[in-house]
Amino acid sequence: MPESLDAVVFDIGNVLIHWDPRLLYRKIFTRVDMTADEGMVDWFLATVCTTEWNIEQDRGRSIAEAEAEAIGRHPDYAPQIRAFYGRFQEMIPGEIPDTVAALRQAKAAGLPLHGLTNFGRETFPQTAARFDFLRSFDTVVVSGDEGVIKPDPAIFHILIERAGLDPQRTAFIDDSAANIRSAAELGFATHHFADPGAFTAWWKAAGLPVG
Incomplete structure (x- = not known):
């Protein structure tokens, strides 16, 4: 020193x-008893809005481009994908x-x-x-x-x-x-x-x- x-x-x-994206997706993926579906949270963040995907935004890719790419891979999850940046502050x-x-x-x-x-x-x-x-x-x-x-x-x-x-x-x-x-x-x-x-x-x- x-x-x-x-x-x-x-x-x-x-x-x-x-900063923790799980905080948001525990709200988004809930069971009928209103508890978080941790399995879905794990799957979504490992498969759809992944760490590698998010890093590209850190590298300068726009949110619009990022959303289009992820929705192209998983069109059935478009609302959840848009939530990543639409509700970004809920991760903080x-x-x-x-x-x-x-x-x-x-x-x-x-x-x-x-x-x-x-x-x-x-x-x-x-x-x-x-x-x-x-x-x-x-x-x-x-x-x-x-x-x-x-x-x-x-x-x-x-x-x-x-x-x-x-x-x-x-x-x-x-x-x-x-x-x-x-x-x-x-x-x-x-x-x-x-x-x-x-x-x-x-x-x-x-x-x-x-x-």
């Missing part, structure tokens, strides 16, 4: 805000308090803050409108705007150049091990976010601002 860090870069989904129940508190403390202390996120170019603005702290970054690089996604080093280089970062003096927090590996190879001081308690301990050990 460097003696002092000059900036912090946060991932967003499942670092600053919770709220913020993750520990990381948001750290972000606010760093902001109050005047530490430069940046965001680097795999997020669709159409869904990020509506999400940022919900959460004020997502509008507090000095720089935010959104994969859907750039046409490249983490863990590709190219998107890290976009942020480094745009924000004028020295990776050796910059903290990077992400929930993806692959993204953490890419950042570490570029010299960032990394934390793989999996547990709020472990994050708080790391944040303090790094000498970052605490309220």
Whole structure:
């Protein structure tokens, strides 16, 4: 860990805000007793609106193109497919308090803050409108705007150049091990976010601002 860090870069989904498509599809796929049909939820997210399908929106594909592609494969599920982005905010129940508190403390202390996120170019603005702290970054690089996604080093280089970062003096927090590996190879001081308690301990050990 460097003696002092000059900036912090946060991932967003499942670092600053919770994101889980199952939250929406448990509402959509319900049994007659109004309990979630977990089997249908699993099938739909593994077969129709898959992780790989969603990643293409993170890479810049439009929602209209994505819906057309998925409906072409599964026309009987057109309403459920359109719900993925039509009701996208229902997948985001709220913020993750520990990381948001750290972000606010760093902001109050005047530490430069940046965001680097795999997020669709159409869904990020509506999400940022919900959460004020997502509008507090000095720089935010959104994969859907750039046409490249983490863990590709190219998107890290976009942020480094745009924000004028020295990776050796910059903290990077992400929930993806692959993204953490890419950042570490570029010299960032990394934390793989999996547990709020472990994050708080790391944040303090790094000498970052605490309220």
